[in-house]
Amino acid sequence: MTTTAPVTDTVAQVERADRTLQVVLIGGALAALLPLALGPAQESVAIRVLIFALLGTGWNVMSGLGGMFSFGHAAYFGLGAYSAGYLLVEHDVSPWIGMVVGAVLAAAFGVVTGFLALRYKLRGAYFALATLAFAEMLRLFALNLDLTNKAIGLNVPLVRGSSWWKLQFPAGSSNYYWVGLGLTLLALVCVVLFMRSRMGQYALAVRDDEDAAASLGVDVMRVKLTTIALSAAITAVAGTFYLQYYLFVNPDLVFGNSVSIQAILPAVVGGVGTVLGPIVGAMVLGPLADLSAGLLRNPPPGLDFLQGRSGLDIMIYAALLILIILVLPKGLYGSARAWRRNRR
Amino acid sequence: MADLATVAEPAAGTPRRRLVPSVPLLVTVGLVGVAVVVALIRTGSPATVRQAVLTGLLLGGVYGLVALGLTLIFGVLDIVNFAHGALLTVAMYVTYTLSDRFGIDPYVSLLVAVPLLFLLGAALQRGLIDRTLGQPLENQLLLTLGIALLLENALLLSYGGVPKTVNPSYDEPVRVLSAVADLSRILAFLGALAIAGLLYVLLQRTRLGTAIRAVAANPRGAQLVGVDVRFIFMLTFAIGTACAGAAGVLVVPFVTVEPTIGELFNIVAFVVVVLGGLGSVPGAVLGGLVIGLTEQLGGIIFPSQSPLLSVFFVFVLVLFLRPQGIFGRRQ
Numbered sequence: 125m126t127t128t129a130p131v132t133d134t135v136a137q138v139e140r141a142d143r144t145l146q147v148v149l150i151g152g153a154l155a156a157l158l159p160l161a162l163g164p165a166q167e168s169v170a171i172r173v174l175i176f177a178l179l180g181t182g183w184n185v186m187s188g189l190g191g192m193f194s195f196g197h198a199a200y201f202g203l204g205a206y207s208a209g210y211l212l213v214e215h216d217v218s219p220w221i222g223m224v225v226g227a228v229l230a231a232a233f234g235v236v237t238g239f240l241a242l243r244y245k246l247r248g249a250y251f252a253l254a255t256l257a258f259a260e261m262l263r264l265f266a267l268n269l270d271l272t273n274k275a276i277g278l279n280v281p282l283v284r285g286s287s288w289w290k291l292q293f294p295a296g297s298s299n300y301y302w303v304g305l306g307l308t309l310l311a312l313v314c315v316v317l318f319m320r321s322r323m324g325q326y327a328l329a330v331r332d333d334e335d336a337a338a339s340l341g342v343d344v345m346r347v348k349l350t351t352i353a354l355s356a357a358i359t360a361v362a363g364t365f366y367l368q369y370y371l372f373v374n375p376d377l378v379f380g381n382s383v384s385i386q387a388i389l390p391a392v393v394g395g396v397g398t399v400l401g402p403i404v405g406a407m408v409l410g411p412l413a414d415l416s417a418g419l420l421r422n423p424p425p426g427l428d429f430l431q432g433r434s435g436l437d438i439m440i441y442a443a444l445l446i447l448i449i450l451v452l453p454k455g456l457y458g459s460a461r462a463w464r465r466n467r468r
Numbered sequence: 469m470a471d472l473a474t475v476a477e478p479a480a481g482t483p484r485r486r487l488v489p490s491v492p493l494l495v496t497v498g499l500v501g502v503a504v505v506v507a508l509i510r511t512g513s514p515a516t517v518r519q520a521v522l523t524g525l526l527l528g529g530v531y532g533l534v535a536l537g538l539t540l541i542f543g544v545l546d547i548v549n550f551a552h553g554a555l556l557t558v559a560m561y562v563t564y565t566l567s568d569r570f571g572i573d574p575y576v577s578l579l580v581a582v583p584l585l586f587l588l589g590a591a592l593q594r595g596l597i598d599r600t601l602g603q604p605l606e607n608q609l610l611l612t613l614g615i616a617l618l619l620e621n622a623l624l625l626s627y628g629g630v631p632k633t634v635n636p637s638y639d640e641p642v643r644v645l646s647a648v649a650d651l652s653r654i655l656a657f658l659g660a661l662a663i664a665g666l667l668y669v670l671l672q673r674t675r676l677g678t679a680i681r682a683v684a685a686n687p688r689g690a691q692l693v694g695v696d697v698r699f700i701f702m703l704t705f706a707i708g709t710a711c712a713g714a715a716g717v718l719v720v721p722f723v724t725v726e727p728t729i730g731e732l733f734n735i736v737a738f739v740v741v742v743l744g745g746l747g748s749v750p751g752a753v754l755g756g757l758v759i760g761l762t763e764q765l766g767g768i769i770f771p772s773q774s775p776l777l778s779v780f781f782v783f784v785l786v787l788f789l790r791p792q793g794i795f796g797r798r799q
Contacts, residue, residue, distance in 0.1 A: 193606045244788040248605045249548040253738055254787050257780045260735065264774040381731065385613065392610060435624030435727070442617035449611045450599050 141320045144399050148316065152309040159298035165414075167301055173410030174304035175366055179383075180390025180402030181311050182359030187388075188397035189319065190351035191331030192238075193248070196255030198383035199237075199262050200230040200356040204363025205378040206266065209278040212290075219291040223364040227357035233258075234356030235349045242348055256384070263379035277374025280367065291368045300369055307365055308403075311358045315399055318354055327351045359387065389441060393448055395458025404457040412444070413437045492794045496758060503765045510769050515647075520764040522647040526657040528760020530719055532753040533660035534733050535740035536667060537711030543747020544684045544704040547597065548609045553734025554616035555709050559585050559716030560725045561623055567634045567720075574634055574720050575655070581717045582710050589709025593702045601701075616734075624727040631724035639721050652721035659718045661753070663711065668749045680704055684747055736763075736776075739783040745793030754794065758782075 159167060179201065187193050207229050208222025241254045266272040286293040293299040318324040326347045329337040338344050367373050377383075394405025416437040423430040430436065452459045507517045534556060541549045559581045566572040566580060592615060600608045639652045671677035682690040683700045691697045715733070723729060740759050744751025759779055766778025786793065 187606075193609070195609075240784075240788060244791070246787060246791065249542075249609065250742070250787060250791055252548070252606075252609065253742070254784065256735070257739075257783050257787070261777060261780045261784075264777045264780070268773050268777075385617070388610070388613075430625075433625050433628065435621035438617050438621040439625065442614045442621065445614035446596065446611060446618070449607050449614065450596065453603065453607055 141316050145313065145316045147400065148309060148312045152305065152312075155305055156302065159301055164296045167296070167298065169410050169414045171301055171304055171369060172413065173406045174301070174308050175362055175369070176386065176390045176406035176410055177308050177403050178304070178311055178362035178365065179359060179387040180394070180406055181308070181315060182355050182357075182362060183387035184355075184391040184396065184399075184402045185315060185318070185358065186234075186352050186355035188391055188401070189315075189324070189331065190327055190348060190355070192348065192352065193252045194255045194355075194384070195252040195388075196257070196259030196384050197355075197359050197387035198379050198381065199255070199259040200234060200359035201363040201366070201383050201387070202259075202262055202266065202373075202375070202379035203230040203233055203356075204360025205367040205373045206272055206278070206363075207360070208364040209280065209367050209373055210271065212280060213278050218289050219364055219368050220289070223361055226360040226364050230356040230360035230363075231353035234352040238349055238352040239345070242345060256381070259379060259381070259384060263375050266375035266379055272375070275375060277372060277377070278367075280371040282371070292371075304365055304369075307361055311361065312399065312403070314354065314358070319399070323347060323350055389445065391455075393444060393455055395455030395461070398455070398458050398461065401455050401457045405455065408444075408456065409441065412440055416440050492790065493754075496754075496794050500758060500761055500765075503761070503769070507765045507768050516768060517765075518645070519647045520768050521761065522644060522649055523653075524761035524764030525757055526649055526653045526760070527763070528757035529657035529660040529753070530715055530756070531733075531736055531740050531759050532756025533663055533711055533715040533718070535737040535744065535752040535756055536664055536749060537708035537715075538734075538737045539741045539744065539747055539749070539752045540667075540680075540704055540711070541708040542741055544680060545593075545597075545701050546605075547612065548605070548738075549612045549708070550609060550734065551592070551612040551615040551619065552708070552712050552737060553730030553732070554619040555585060555588065555730070556712040556716040556733055557623060557725075557727060557730035558588070558619055559713035560720050560723075560729065561627060563717045563720045564632050564634055564725050568632070574636060574717060578714060578717050582713045585713025585716075586706045586710040590702050590706035592709070593705035597705065598698065598701065616730075620727045620730065627727070629727065631726040633724055634720045636721055650722055656718035656722070659714065660756075663714055664749060664753045667707070667711070671749060676703075732776075736779060739779055739786075741793075742783065742791065743786050743793050745795035748793070748795040751793055751795035 158170060162170060179197070182200065183194060183197050186197075204223070204226035207226035208219045211217035211222040211225060212219055237255070237258045241251055246254050267275050272278070280292070283290050283292050286297060286299065288299075291303065319328070326337065326342045327350070329340075330342060330344050330347050334344055337347075363378060366378065390402040390405030390409055392405065393408055394403065395401030416439075419427075420430050420433055420436055448455060454462055504517060504521065507520065508514065511517060534552070538549060538552050541547055541552070562581045562584060563574050563577045566577040567574055572580075596615065597608065597611060600611050636652070639650055641648045642651050642654060644654065669677075671681060679690065679695045680700055680703070682693070682695055683697055683704075687697050690700070716730075736759060740752060740755040743758060744753075744755030759782070762782050763775045763779050766773075766781075767775035770778065
């Protein structure tokens with residue numbers, strides 16, 4: 125999806141990146157104060173927003189900035205969740221270390237599978253289907269491997285009280301929120317720095333015109349694999365955070381197709397290829413899920429048949445997705461930005 | 469592009485293209501043969517392997533039918549249709565509802581479900597998908613994904629997640645070639661082959677089929693010689709969806725009906741489409757059989773792994789080594 129305008133002016137690009145960085149840092153500082161204003165229920169929504177934001181940011185690097193449409197980000201998410209989970213459950217290793225291991229593993233997996241897919245020149249739909257196949261293969265492996273406790277999955281052993289080292293806090297603790305926020309901000313800063321770097325500029329050039337970039341001496345394969353690695357690492361971090369927040373993972377939860385879809389949604393709703401798009405998308409999607417869950421618990425009069433049923437949240441997501449694709453293919457943030465720029 | 473794309477030459481008088489490019493086909497058959505031998509050695513029981521081959525072929529026929537619709541849509545509209553499986557599920561629930569509420573036999577409900585799905589497909593294409601024509605491939609993919617999620621979760625919302633079953637009383641095991649299969653599986657296989665045959669005749673022998681193949685080969689060229697391309701797009705999507713509908717009805721007696729069951733068929737059908745070659749009717753049928761066999765034989769060769777794992781493994785290999793599929797030509 126080529127949503128951002130082709131890069132013509134590098135100086136303007138860097139200035140814009142600086143402004144994005146300012147927005148990220150100021151927004152982050154303000155967001156850090158949120159727990160003072162939010163109740164516990166709203167805070168859990170905010171944490172879901174952060175997971176969405178991390179996932180979407182990860183997907184956006186590979187597919188929005190790198191132009192390689194992925195339908196298998198569940199692979200990286202699951203590797204992040206299972207690496208940390210396995211190390212913690214079996215070897216009592218801190219999830220912080222597990223997070224790093226997961227990110228490295230996911231990046232390595234992304235580079236190997238990405239190399240194969242690019243080496244054999246898979247493009248567009250075929251590339252997307254290959255990523256889907258790799259994610260599904262990992263899910264099936266995890267379902268049948270003793271190492272991952274098969275279909276049962278992993279339960280994080282509970283610690284007494286709160287522990288920063290074990291990244292575990294009592295239910296309702298705002299620490300989860302701050303950790304998630306910190307990780308999201310870190311991911312965003314990484315993305316902005318990447319886009320400012322030579323490699324990031326190459327990545328955009330390759331996305332916009334691969335042949336032209338190659339003819340100017342850009343090592344296309346290396347640029348693409350670096351982009352995939354960064355994307356995979358960010359997504360894996362989201363996976364570890366998910367594990368520590370919900371304290372439980374199984375193959376369908378973290379390697380399932382729905383994770384790959386949840387990685388795509390925030391970016392598409394907010395704006396593919398923009399740094400802040402996935403954040404905006406996550407801020408829309410998270411509360412929507414909560415709203416629809418509330419609607420199903422206490423349906424308004426006339427809709428009593430909804431009581432206790434499920435599926436409404438995804439239906440709302442799906443309707444939103446269809447609407448965005450048809451009406452605002454650049455996403456909410458992407459369209460707003462384009463509109464503002466045109467006015468100037 | 470395979471079958472669909474070979475229209476370009478003027479119809480009359482040109483020599484008919486050889487149907488089967490032989491080498492890849494022979495390699496495929498050879499590999500299946502090897503898998504059978506390996507399975508024989510692994511299990512040491514010819515009866516087990518015979519059973520697996522029969523089950524695989526019968527299920528493979530249905531995979532072929534699902535893939536048939538998908539390959540048509542992929543080949544003509546150039547859309548990766550993630551809604552295909554969900555539409556199949558809709559047909560399953562139509563069959564279930566007719567059987568549960570009105571006691572209508574599942575095979576009779578073909579008469580309702582297939583036209584219904586045809587219309588639904590036409591409406592979806594004209595109402596939604598047509599609007600993304602000419603947009604990047606990803607947008608169309610995401611749109612069909614949105615439709616799939618919407619349909620699946622609408623079914624979940626209205627029927628709940630508990631699996632349903634439809635068991636016709638006459639559905640009993642039948643002996644075939646010293647192995648056993650349920651009558652419903654045999655009927656599904658025969659039905660799939662019959663529909664594939666009809667579709668083949670439609671595409672190859674009728675004016676409409678020629679128009680569809682012309683649009684697949686070159687939409688602009690087809691437009692220039694007076695084909696209503698938008699109409700063909702709608703019609704092709706409707707026919708493809710009707711195929712999914714037929715497949716959905718035919719499998720109801722031997723699978724459990726649940727909202728997400730279509731996803732599995734959708735993914736397997738993608739594998740079959742790529743294996744068979746984009747837009748190829750014989751490729752879809754043959755690819756379906758190969759994937760059905762792969763699943764069953766893989767299941768007994770690697771008993772500790774999921775049968776689907778071998779399907780994905782084959783898929784990745786095909787994507788890498790022969791992305792144009794068995795019947796496709798290198799572009």
